[in-house]
Amino acid sequence: xxxxxxxxxxRWLVAxxxxxxxxxxxERQADEVEVYLATGTSVTARLRKRExxxxxxxxxxALSLRVIRGGRIGVSSTGNPQAWEACLDAALRSAALAAPxxxxxxxxxxxxxxxxxxxxxxxxxxxxxxxxxxxxMEEGACRYPVEIVSGSAEISQYRIVLxxxxxxxxxxxxxxVSMGLETIREQSTGYEYGTSWKMDIDPGSVGEKAAFxxxxxxxxxxxxxxxxxxxxxxxxxxxxxxxxxxxxxSGRNVHTGRSRLAHLIGQEVxxxxxxxxDDPSNTRGIxxxxxxxxxxxxxxxxxxxxxxxxxxxxxxxTAYQYGCMTTGNAVRSGMGxxxxxxxHCMTLDGPRDEILEKDAIFVxxxxxxxxxxxxxxxxxVELANAYLYRGGNPEYPVRKAMLAGNVFEMLGETGGLSxxxxxxxxxxxxxxxxxxxxxxxx
Amino acid sequence: MAGIRYYDIRHVKGAIxxxxxxxxxxxxAGTTFLDRAVIRVLGPKGWGILTVDRFERPRGKKFxxxxxxxxxxxxxxxxxxxxxxxPSGMIPVPPKKTDPLAIDLEEKGRLLLMIEKAARIPGITSxxxxxxxxxxxxxxxxxxxxxxxxSLVRSGYSILAVAGRGGEMQMGYRRRHALQDFPLxxxxxxxxxxxxxxxxxxxxxxxxxxxxxxxLDPELAGVFAHEAVGHASxxxxxxxxxxxxRGKIGEQIGSGIVxxxxxxxxxxxxFEPVDAEGSRxxxxxxxxxxxxxxxxxxxxxxxxxxxxxxxxxxxxxxxxxQVRMSNTYIAEGDSTTEELIGxxxxxxxxxxxxxxxxxxxxxxxxxxxxxxxxxxxxECRGMVRDVSLSGEILATLHGIELCAKKRKMHAGYCGxxxxxxxxxxxxxxxxxxxxxxxxxxxx
Numbered sequence: 066x067x068x069x070x071x072x073x074x075x076r077w078l079v080a081x082x083x084x085x086x087x088x089x090x091x092e093r094q095a096d097e098v099e100v101y102l103a104t105g106t107s108v109t110a111r112l113r114k115r116e117x118x119x120x121x122x123x124x125x126x127a128l129s130l131r132v133i134r135g136g137r138i139g140v141s142s143t144g145n146p147q148a149w150e151a152c153l154d155a156a157l158r159s160a161a162l163a164a165p166x167x168x169x170x171x172x173x174x175x176x177x178x179x180x181x182x183x184x185x186x187x188x189x190x191x192x193x194x195x196x197x198x199x200x201x202m203e204e205g206a207c208r209y210p211v212e213i214v215s216g217s218a219e220i221s222q223y224r225i226v227l228x229x230x231x232x233x234x235x236x237x238x239x240x241x242v243s244m245g246l247e248t249i250r251e252q253s254t255g256y257e258y259g260t261s262w263k264m265d266i267d268p269g270s271v272g273e274k275a276a277f278x279x280x281x282x283x284x285x286x287x288x289x290x291x292x293x294x295x296x297x298x299x300x301x302x303x304x305x306x307x308x309x310x311x312x313x314x315s316g317r318n319v320h321t322g323r324s325r326l327a328h329l330i331g332q333e334v335x336x337x338x339x340x341x342x343d344d345p346s347n348t349r350g351i352x353x354x355x356x357x358x359x360x361x362x363x364x365x366x367x368x369x370x371x372x373x374x375x376x377x378x379x380x381x382x383t384a385y386q387y388g389c390m391t392t393g394n395a396v397r398s399g400m401g402x403x404x405x406x407x408x409h410c411m412t413l414d415g416p417r418d419e420i421l422e423k424d425a426i427f428v429x430x431x432x433x434x435x436x437x438x439x440x441x442x443x444x445x446v447e448l449a450n451a452y453l454y455r456g457g458n459p460e461y462p463v464r465k466a467m468l469a470g471n472v473f474e475m476l477g478e479t480g481g482l483s484x485x486x487x488x489x490x491x492x493x494x495x496x497x498x499x500x501x502x503x504x505x506x507x
Numbered sequence: 508m509a510g511i512r513y514y515d516i517r518h519v520k521g522a523i524x525x526x527x528x529x530x531x532x533x534x535x536a537g538t539t540f541l542d543r544a545v546i547r548v549l550g551p552k553g554w555g556i557l558t559v560d561r562f563e564r565p566r567g568k569k570f571x572x573x574x575x576x577x578x579x580x581x582x583x584x585x586x587x588x589x590x591x592x593x594p595s596g597m598i599p600v601p602p603k604k605t606d607p608l609a610i611d612l613e614e615k616g617r618l619l620l621m622i623e624k625a626a627r628i629p630g631i632t633s634x635x636x637x638x639x640x641x642x643x644x645x646x647x648x649x650x651x652x653x654x655x656x657x658s659l660v661r662s663g664y665s666i667l668a669v670a671g672r673g674g675e676m677q678m679g680y681r682r683r684h685a686l687q688d689f690p691l692x693x694x695x696x697x698x699x700x701x702x703x704x705x706x707x708x709x710x711x712x713x714x715x716x717x718x719x720x721x722x723l724d725p726e727l728a729g730v731f732a733h734e735a736v737g738h739a740s741x742x743x744x745x746x747x748x749x750x751x752x753r754g755k756i757g758e759q760i761g762s763g764i765v766x767x768x769x770x771x772x773x774x775x776x777x778f779e780p781v782d783a784e785g786s787r788x789x790x791x792x793x794x795x796x797x798x799x800x801x802x803x804x805x806x807x808x809x810x811x812x813x814x815x816x817x818x819x820x821x822x823x824x825x826x827x828x829q830v831r832m833s834n835t836y837i838a839e840g841d842s843t844t845e846e847l848i849g850x851x852x853x854x855x856x857x858x859x860x861x862x863x864x865x866x867x868x869x870x871x872x873x874x875x876x877x878x879x880x881x882x883x884x885x886e887c888r889g890m891v892r893d894v895s896l897s898g899e900i901l902a903t904l905h906g907i908e909l910c911a912k913k914r915k916m917h918a919g920y921c922g923x924x925x926x927x928x929x930x931x932x933x934x935x936x937x938x939x940x941x942x943x944x945x946x947x948x949x950x
Binding site for chain 1: 526529530532533534535536537538539540541542543552553554555556557558559560561576577579580581583584585586587588612613616632633635669671675676677678713716717718746747748749751825827861862863864865866868869870871872873874875892893894895897899943945946
């Protein structure tokens with residue numbers, strides 16, 4: 066028996082004590098100072114074939130500072146909060162280099178917004194629990210004749226403080242559970258994963274799905290080049306959206322001339338059946354939150370409503386710069402990451418249906434989605450775990466084929482969404498049926 | 508200590524600085540200070556690993572406590588890990604040509620702005636330039652008594668130009684990274700090149716996809732060597748059973764003119780003076796004249812898989828080592844580029860890279876070119892855009908018919924298992940028969 070060995074202790078208390086010192090020192094040299102302090106622990110078990118090859122425990126600390134002086138913004142971060150003076154100096158030097166911009170202040174103090182949104186105190190970085198998760202995936206995978214290639218399970222807890230010189234002080238806690246398994250049957254591979262902030266993922270189901278994908282993709286057949294209706298899984302759809310459509314909804318890309326959706330507010334940009342909503346209160350999203358990365362209260366953002374583009378996402382910097390209002394969409398990337406415009410929990414609404422009842426190619430995964438042209442949305446990706454469906458049933462797996470098209474255009478004519486959804490990065494997405502897509506077969 | 512067969516510690520301190528310019532304004536600049544350590548303990552079976560921010564190497568009882576903590580994690584493991592005896596020793600770090608750390612932030616901002624301004628020619632509607640500089644002080648020690656310290660600095664820039672016309676947009680992109688050097692003071696030509704390419708792409712066609720002959724330029728052929736062959740030769744993937752190259756040592760896996768090498772000793776962007784577990788770095792011939800000869804290894808994979816030598820364990824600061832490539836390339840042939848185009852007859856010349864991905868278990872890869880040219884009657888014709896190459900690794904290797912004489916390396920970053928490390932890859936121009944080209948055009 067190995068007991069949980071990581072806990073928030075004196076390091077955290079010492080670190081919080083430095084926040085006041087940083088704010089005091091920073092205010093002497095800048096108009097405003099912001100401190101973001103994150104401390105976290107995690108435990109990971111890594112599976113190779115059917116045995117755990119390593120177990121890893123991590124203790125993270127990150128201090129990220131932002132200073133504003135005369136409208137010039139400087140940032141700096143460090144993994145050693147005790148070295149905050151050097152970090153503050155670097156932020157001030159960065160500010161001196163930055164071009165001045167309109168700036169109307171960081172958020173001030175506000176009411177407490179209640180309990181933590183994506184934190185479960187029962188999610189404890191416990192080596193025994195990650196071992197159980199790994200074993201559960203293994204057992205699930207046994208239901209199909211495949212080999213386990215690798216897998217991992219991880220439990221994390223984070224504690225975050227955001228404070229600024231205008232008196233804002235917010236504490237947050239987050240938990241994260243993730244697991245994934247990769248399997249193979251001869252040259253057919255399968256990968257499945259699950260992510261949540263609470264212990265509600267069934268490891269057996271993750272393992273079974275990974276094995277199902279490898280087993281059922283075996284013995285695939287070629288399909289001829291042509292036009293097909295395609296059903297993309299949440300994973301395949303999410304990867305394609307992340308490359309071009311979601312960035313085009315960022316106010317920064319709109320105002321700097323890098324969004325195809327700029328100037329289209331009020332116009333139809335996709336199938337009138339679809340709505341894209343960033344919902345920070347979604348209880349499944351791992352990025353859901355009551356306040357954003359710079360302390361602005363978050364709100365539900367109806368970006369695309371029944372096919373019509375309604376608004377873009379903003380943080381404070383971009384909003385002040387271009388005379389707009391922040392939408393509370395500042396997100397921080399990683400432990401000590403800087404601020405960028407992003408989404409807390411992007412969801413897709415539309416007609417739910419049995420979208421595989423009519424003939425289609427179902428695509429579970431794609432290879433190369435990140436090579437999508439981020440400006441135009443043009444893409445061509447290799448299909449992975451794809452199946453030809455006829456009469457509502459899988460007829461055979463597709464051995465090898467490419468899907469080529471344009472992300473913006475493919476959303477123009479869709480055929481419904483699945484009832485089931487999956488957490489995919491910052492999104493909670495269903496599967497989607499797309500009409501008349503170009504498949505390059507063999 | 509009881510139950511501990513081996514330990515090592517890799518502690519990295521340093522800083523990453525960046526400057527971002529958008530449309531002639533310095534929008535952001537900043538520094539991230541690194542101070543992370545990874546402590547590995549090999550227990551009776553597998554590894555127990557700790558990663559710690561703000562690491563101070565303890566002594567005496569506190570050090571034993573640290574090892575005990577990692578050892579407790581190792582007790583979870585079931586895989587019987589055996590480490591190969593590996594040659595140790597560090598090769599010299601190349602001297603700095605120009606030291607980026609000696610140049611102040613304002614001067615870097617000024618030089619980046621000049622590159623960005625060079626891209627602002629008529630027709631360009633948006634520009635973005637970025638500079639990144641990373642220095643690392645690395646300290647390594649292990650229970651065998653090996654100790655290494657070294658410092659490296661890498662820096663580079665990128666320039667993106669967006670051309671717009673009638674609601675349509677296209678982008679041109681150039682990047683340059685260097686080891687122990689400062690490429691920023693010589694980059695204005697790249698700004699103009701990115702801009703002119705973006706403008707030209709407005710008039711380029713989307714090609715019709717299908718099976719055809721292709722000529723890959725050195726950058727894209729280098730990506731092929733890296734994505735399609737390099738990853739599949741990483742012995743951790745071979746050991747797990749997720750590489751199409753498993754069990755193929757000694758087999759003819761490609762055409763007889765293909766030789767593929769990984770060499771961390773080259774003073775390119777993927778250089779390492781010693782690998783992340785203290786093993787001496789060496790050149791590896793992965794494929795020689797079409798025959799698979801070696802895999803890339805760590806100390807752990809060599810006994811498990813065989814065929815090759817240690818020296819390819821690499822890691823991000825504070826992360827456990829993985830088997831990784833360094834500087835990977837297809838060796839030169841004896842043809843001219845013109846001969847390749849002529850032999851291709853009908854097809855596409857694919858140029859530049861927008862990235863790629865591989866499923867090594869399935870043996871399938873996909874990567875995207877930045878632009879290309881139709882080849883008709885053995886000559887380059889009109890420009891094409893949004894064209895990609897995908898295929899099966901082994902079939903594509905067999906389809907390589909000619910390699911040109913001049914090889915060129917390109918620097919970049921490679922992701923695997925959540926870690927990103929600097930690499931370079933390269934090749935001469937390469938002619939591939941019957942490749943699968945992706946494009947969404949209809950004529």
